[in-house]
Amino acid sequence: MSVKYEYRWHLRKVMADRGLYATTDLRPLLAQRGFWLSQSQVYRLVAERPVRLNLRLLMALLDILGCTMADLIEPIPASGDRAAATAASRFAPPRPKRANVLPD
Template identity: 55%
Template sequence: MNKKMSYTWHLRTLMAERGHFATSDLVPLLAERGIHLSREQVYRMVTTTPQRLSLDVLAALCDILDVDTSDLIEITTADVSVAKPAGATETGHAPPVRRTTIRRPTSS
């Protein structure tokens, strides 16, 4: 069994719960904390789950919304079974390949 990590980004929900309905509301609040992002960057960060996020931005968002990181990012893990390749043994390895020898008929 392998573990599959996933996470849910709750920024938009937390913003709405605190009365911030426009993504542009965050631009000046982030700037007050030394984070200078364009309106487009903030929009993408709010409307989609970021793949990369600096700790400075994460700390600023937590401060603005008065939340912990666990409120903003919900991390989940799930056990995932990995399919074995056809012909795999109990160890998960395929058996060794046996080479075929082609012999031409000899003329008599």
């Protein structure tokens, strides 16, 4: 059985939190750091969830946005995958135990 890992990509949200609302705002900032991406590549990076991502590009995004990897990438359990659900639960805050109310 292979474990499938899923994640949510929050680049658009983090950009908006930093006042960058258009993909055209990100392109010159990436170019300053040596990443000459086309406008369509930058759009796909922002609008879609990347399957593969160069770690140097990820580091440049973290530098540009002043955020951490946890801000950009949120691990989530794969549907029907217990191992992935367990792995993702390590990143979630603990849930309180349900109270047992006893009659007087």
